[in-house]
Amino acid sequence: MTSKEIVSRTLAYTAPERVARSFGDSDFAWANCTAKTYATDWAETGDGRWEHKDEWGNTWARLESTSKGEVIKGVLEDIEDCAAYNFPDFSIRKDYDCVAELRAKNPDQWILGCVPGFAFSIARKMRKLDQYLMDLILEADQMHQLHDRIDVMLEAMIRNYATAGADSIMFWEDWGTQNQTLISPALWREEFFHRTQKLCALAHSLGIKVFMHSCGKIEAIIPGLIEAGIDVLQFDQPDLHGIDTLAAYQAKSKITFWCPVDVQKTLQLCDENIIRAKAREMLDKLWKGRGGFIAGYYGDNASIGLDPKWQDYACNEFTVRGVPSRDQKAFTPSA
Numbered sequence: 001m002t003s004k005e006i007v008s009r010t011l012a013y014t015a016p017e018r019v020a021r022s023f024g025d026s027d028f029a030w031a032n033c034t035a036k037t038y039a040t041d042w043a044e045t046g047d048g049r050w051e052h053k054d055e056w057g058n059t060w061a062r063l064e065s066t067s068k069g070e071v072i073k074g075v076l077e078d079i080e081d082c083a084a085y086n087f088p089d090f091s092i093r094k095d096y097d098c099v100a101e102l103r104a105k106n107p108d109q110w111i112l113g114c115v116p117g118f119a120f121s122i123a124r125k126m127r128k129l130d131q132y133l134m135d136l137i138l139e140a141d142q143m144h145q146l147h148d149r150i151d152v153m154l155e156a157m158i159r160n161y162a163t164a165g166a167d168s169i170m171f172w173e174d175w176g177t178q179n180q181t182l183i184s185p186a187l188w189r190e191e192f193f194h195r196t197q198k199l200c201a202l203a204h205s206l207g208i209k210v211f212m213h214s215c216g217k218i219e220a221i222i223p224g225l226i227e228a229g230i231d232v233l234q235f236d237q238p239d240l241h242g243i244d245t246l247a248a249y250q251a252k253s254k255i256t257f258w259c260p261v262d263v264q265k266t267l268q269l270c271d272e273n274i275i276r277a278k279a280r281e282m283l284d285k286l287w288k289g290r291g292g293f294i295a296g297y298y299g300d301n302a303s304i305g306l307d308p309k310w311q312d313y314a315c316n317e318f319t320v321r322g323v324p325s326r327d328q329k330a331f332t333p334s335a
Contacts, residue, residue, distance in 0.1 A: 002108035003027035004167065010291040011209060011231055013254050019287055019322030022258070023297035023315050029109040031099040031166055033157070037088040038075075055088060055116055058125045067303045074128040079139050082146045085126075091156035096164040103165030112170040112211065113161030115154060119147040119195055121173040129182075136183065136191070144191070151195055155202055162206035168231070169203060169210055176216020178240065185220040193224050200229025211258070219245065226255050234258040236298055238282065239265045247285045250292050257286055258294035261314040263304055270306075272313045279317035289324030 001009070001017045007027050009016040020027050037055035042065075045051050050069070051061045062069030076082055103111055116122065123146055124132040135143050161169055175181050181188065200210045211232040212225065217240050225233065226249060233255060238246060239262035249255050259282065261267055266278045279295075287293035295318035301308045 004108055004110050007110040007167070007294070010294060011254070011256050013291040015290050015324055017324070019283065019318055020294040021296075021315075021318060021322070022294060023311075024319070027110055027294075028112055029102055029106045030112050030114060030170075031102050031161070031164075032114045033090065033095045033160065034098055035088055035090045035092065035095040054125065056122065056126055066300060071125050071128055074126050074131070076126045079127075079135065079142055082142050087149065087153050090153055090160070093160060093163070096160045099161060099164035099166055110168070111166045112168055113157075113164075113166035113208075115157055115161075115169045115171040117171050117173050118154065118192075118199065119150045120175070120192055121171070122150050123147060133183065136187065140191075147191070147195060151199065154199055158199065158203050158208075159206065162203070162208045166208055168208050170213070170234075171211070172213045174213075174215040175221060176214065176218040179217055181216070181218050181220050185224075188221050189224060193228055196225065196228040196230070200231075204229060217241065222249060226253050230255070232256045232258050232294065234294075234296065236260060236263045236296070237265070238262055239278075243281055243285050250286065254292065256292050256294060258296050259286075260296040260298045260311065263298045263306070267298075267306055267310050267314070268304075270310055272310075275310060275313045276317040279314045280321055283318065283321050287322065295319075295322060 003020075004027075006016040006018065007020050010020045022028050038053055038057035039055045040053045042050045042052040042062075048063055049061060050063075050065060051059060051072075053059055057075035058071050059073040060069045061072045076085060099111070099113060123143065126132075127135055158169055175188075203210050209231040210229060211234060212230050213234040215236065219241055222233070222241075235241065235257065236259070238257065238259040246257050261275055261278045261282070266275060269275070282293065295315070297311060297315060298304065301311065
């Protein structure tokens with residue numbers, strides 16, 4: 001099987017010949033469009049501090065040269081700025097020529113078209129998180145209008161990625177802290193569920209899948225994300241939810257989880273036997289030879305203070321054990 005076939009069968013739960021993976025000889029190729037944005041490169045500002053502007057014009061800062069940092073100044077300093085803000089134009093077809101070229105050069109890989117978040121992820125940076133969370137309650141109408149404008153922009157990106165030959169889009173949207181979601185599940189359902197559902201439906205109508213990354217404990221909205229049409233949930237902390245909990249979602253739907261061994265809990269123990277055992281547990285409970293699991297790798301060992309060898313043990317276990325036995329069958333979820 002090609003990488004594309006392995007990922008496709010993983011999502012369909014139709015017994016790929018091995019576990020899909022995003023490390024080593026990865027099954028994935030990443031694609032970004034070349035649309036003109038407000039982004040600038042990281043630059044040192046003194047005393048070990050670095051700053052840059054992201055694609056929306058928000059200012060980010062960090063105290064070392066490897067992490068992604070955090071927003072220190074949102075581009076929308078006043079609520080009245082929302083209506084006048086000019087979003088980058090992601091609708092220009094030629095800005096996706098590089099995606100088509102990547103598709104042509106990598107016909108056997110799964111092409112991921114990178115999308116810079118959905119409405120929550122984009123808007124929360126533009127107003128900074130603490131202010132934005134208040135705006136969702138106190139300035140609901142203006143936030144709704146801002147989200148609508150973001151959705152129109154994202155629809156253009158999805159159409160262009162599909163036309164250029166991407167197999168899926170991938171977006172990043174951190175919804176949780178280590179304890180709970182950043183907003184109430186009721187507010188998420190009211191304001192964001194239908195937006196996610198609409199964008200997923202558009203992607204699916206164009207023949208591509210939707211992959212989503214989220215940090216934090218978001219159990220309260222996982223069923224809604226699945227209902228909305230998310231095909232793959234990428235978690236770097238699967239133990240925050242619990243492997244058994246994730247497996248329980250798979251008993252009802254064909255949701256695929258893409259995870260490394262937990263980067264905050266298990267990998268930090270720096271114990272080869274424990275790391276290998278966790279990798280086996282993830283294969284046994286989430287993959288089962290039928291699909292539904294992608295073996296992941298956290299790409300920034302330096303920022304989490306981890307010697308790469310600890311993830312290498314996990315990758316080795318995923319590779320060696322991630323081959324179906326003859327008695328494993330394709331899985332059909334219950335109604």
